[in-house]
Amino acid sequence: xxxxxxxxxxxxxSHVSRLTAFILIAHCSLLIAEAKAEDRFSIKYQHYxxxxxxxxxxxxxxxxxxxxxxxxxxITEKTSLALNYGVDAISSASWKVDGVTSASRRAGEExxxxxxxGVNHTIGKATVSAGMGLSRENNYNSDYVYASVxxxxxxxxxxxxxxxxxxxxxxxxxxIGESRDFPRDKETSTLALSLTQTITPxxxxxxxxxxxxxxxxxxxxxxxxxxxxxxxxxxxHPETRYRNASVIRVNQxxxxxxxxxxxxxxxxxxxxxxxxxxGLKYYQYLYSxxxxxxxxxxxxxxxxxxxxxxxxxxxxxxxIDGKLRDFDSELYGVKFIYNITKxxxxxxxxxxxxINLDVKYDRYQQLDGITRGEDGLKADIVxxxxxxxx
Amino acid sequence: MKLWLxxxxxxxxxxxxxxxxxxxQPWEREVLADPIMxxxxxxxxxxxxxxxxxxxxxxxxxYGAAGGGCGCN
Numbered sequence: 001x002x003x004x005x006x007x008x009x010x011x012x013x014s015h016v017s018r019l020t021a022f023i024l025i026a027h028c029s030l031l032i033a034e035a036k037a038e039d040r041f042s043i044k045y046q047h048y049x050x051x052x053x054x055x056x057x058x059x060x061x062x063x064x065x066x067x068x069x070x071x072x073x074x075i076t077e078k079t080s081l082a083l084n085y086g087v088d089a090i091s092s093a094s095w096k097v098d099g100v101t102s103a104s105r106r107a108g109e110e111x112x113x114x115x116x117x118g119v120n121h122t123i124g125k126a127t128v129s130a131g132m133g134l135s136r137e138n139n140y141n142s143d144y145v146y147a148s149v150x151x152x153x154x155x156x157x158x159x160x161x162x163x164x165x166x167x168x169x170x171x172x173x174x175x176i177g178e179s180r181d182f183p184r185d186k187e188t189s190t191l192a193l194s195l196t197q198t199i200t201p202x203x204x205x206x207x208x209x210x211x212x213x214x215x216x217x218x219x220x221x222x223x224x225x226x227x228x229x230x231x232x233x234x235x236x237h238p239e240t241r242y243r244n245a246s247v248i249r250v251n252q253x254x255x256x257x258x259x260x261x262x263x264x265x266x267x268x269x270x271x272x273x274x275x276x277x278x279g280l281k282y283y284q285y286l287y288s289x290x291x292x293x294x295x296x297x298x299x300x301x302x303x304x305x306x307x308x309x310x311x312x313x314x315x316x317x318x319x320i321d322g323k324l325r326d327f328d329s330e331l332y333g334v335k336f337i338y339n340i341t342k343x344x345x346x347x348x349x350x351x352x353x354x355i356n357l358d359v360k361y362d363r364y365q366q367l368d369g370i371t372r373g374e375d376g377l378k379a380d381i382v383x384x385x386x387x388x389x390x
Numbered sequence: 391m392k393l394w395l396x397x398x399x400x401x402x403x404x405x406x407x408x409x410x411x412x413x414x415q416p417w418e419r420e421v422l423a424d425p426i427m428x429x430x431x432x433x434x435x436x437x438x439x440x441x442x443x444x445x446x447x448x449x450x451x452x453y454g455a456a457g458g459g460c461g462c463n
Contacts, residue, residue: 044434054446068434155413163454192454196429201418206429210451245452251427259426267449275449283426291426301448323448337425358432364442381442383435 038080040072041352042387050364050379053092054322055223061377064090078122082131088112112137118146125152127161139172139221144188159196166190173221180234186216202253207246214241225318228310236317238306242270257285272305273324289339295362297331325368327376333362335383352388359384430454 046068050061066088074080090110118131127150135142146165152158169186194208216239223235249263261281268274279297286292304324306317337358344355360383366376414422421427430436436453444450 042434044438046438048442050446066438068438070434155415157413190451192451194454198414198419198422201414202421204422204427204429208452208454210454212451243451245449247452249429251429253421253424253427259424263453265449265452267452269448271448273448275447277449285426299443299447299449304448323446329447358435360435364446366446377446379442379446383438385432385434 038072039074039390040070040388041390042068042070042385044068044383044385047382048379050377052377054377055220055320060092061379062090062092064088080120082116082118082120084114084116084118084133086112086114110138112140125156126150139174141170141172143168157198161192161194161196163192163194164190165192169216171217171221175222175224178221180221182221184217184221186214186218188212188214204251206249209247210243210245212243214243215239219319220321223320225311225320227315227318228312231313233318235319235321237319237321238271238317240270244268259283267301271324273301273303275299275301289342291337293335293337293360295331295333295335298328299330300328302326322377327366327368329364329366329376331362331364333360333381335360352390354387354389356387357385358387 044067046064046066048062048064048066052061053059066086068084068086071083072080073083088111090112092110112135114133114135116131116133118129120127120129122128128148129150130145130147132143132145134144144165144167146163148161148163150159150161153160165188167188167190169188170183171186173180173182190210190212192208192210194206196204196206198204218239218241219235219237221234224232225235226232245265245267247263247265249261251259251261253259259282261279261283263277263279265277266274267277277297277299280295282294284292303326304319306315307319307321307324307326308315309325311318311320335358337356340355340357341353344350344352360381362381362383364377364379364381366378368376425431440450440453
């Protein structure tokens with residue numbers, strides 16, 4: 001077989017390396033498989049709906065329904081398997097860019113299926129985890145592997161965890177009249193280090209840093225950019241991106257059976273985006289089996305170096321990706337977590353040792369109405385979940 | 391480069407701070423074991439949130455939720 005293009009050679013190398021990683025992890029999973037601890041099952045449904053596109057101005061938004069199922073099964077006292085499956089149904093407005101024969105297009109309905117398999121093994125005060133996963137859409141395939149090592153010391157008051165992961169993506173184009181060479185590849189390598197520390201019997205804190213490199217096609221194949229002179233061109237992004245995220249988190253218990261969680265993240269990348277994120281969550285037991293959580297998140301980012309609200313022919317990397325602009329956002333919401341174990345037992349249902357039901361509503365809003373000449377994106381997020389421990 | 395220095399400084403502070411802390415004893419951990427004191431009480435919610443933010447904002451990562459795929463809409 002003759003490999004004629006660099007793209008074909010890269011894809012073959014990528015397929016070989018991801019297959020090798022999968023075989024290694026599957027082999028390790030079988031080697032350490034031996035049976036008993038705590039089994040868990042959980043299912044979560046999410047409905048997401050926003051009011052406008054982050055790509056095209058004055059265009060309708062997206063509705064998505066997503067299901068996640070997770071099962072953790074102990075196969076020995078020290079080893080457990082984790083299985084995850086997810087499915088998304090995404091509805092978005094189809095649109096065309098006026099005046100372009102090969103108009104931009106997004107499918108009205110898209111499905112995404114994802115799954116992962118992981119194994120956790122405890123050796124003394126250390127925990128070793130490894131896993132692999134995949135995601136499939138009509139125009140985007142992704143495969144990934146990860147491994148992590150965590151070590152407890154200082155009488156289990158300190159934990160240090162190192163995680164590495166690698167993802168291989170294939171991007172296809174569904175643009176009408178596509179003439180470019182697709183599929184294209186993207187590889188993401190991530191290294192994360194975190195340290196967790198109990199400060200007092202009522203306080204725990206964590207600090208972490210994540211570094212990732214992304215190589216390959218990172219624009220959206222269907223996005224068409226209208227330039228200031230009225231002409232149209234395909235979206236282009238740099239093919240390399242280096243990303244850094246540092247996070248600090250503190251959880252503080254409160255004497256009235258409540259807790260406050262605070263987190264801060266500083267992020268920057270080689271495209272010129274830097275951002276600050278502040279999160280606050282307040283938990284309160286209303287009854288012994290009912291928890292209320294109130295939440296607030298504030299996010300602020302600067303624009304990518306190459307982003308322009310009104311791109312011209314002089315822009316070498318024209319884009320309409322609204323994620324790359326300068327904006328702030330906020331999110332607030334409420335969640336209830338109800339432990340229904342007693343109720344289930346009264347009804348004669350003894351399927352699990354612990355059963356939790358949860359429901360939440362979040363309101364997300366981007367705050368850049370003035371700069372874009374329109375209200376920022378607004379989204380409603382509803383989640384309902386069921387968790388069982390056996 | 392400056393960011394790495396900042397991270398190193400924070401980690402050093404954290405480690406030196408940890409060394410001077412009084413250890414929390416096993417019998418003092420009742421509150422820390424409470425579900426409302428877990429750093430990630432609901433991993434599925436964290437993964438769903440991370441996906442929403444990463445498809446609506448330019449930043450991603452740092453909170454430890456692993457995953458793949460686009461779902462860019």
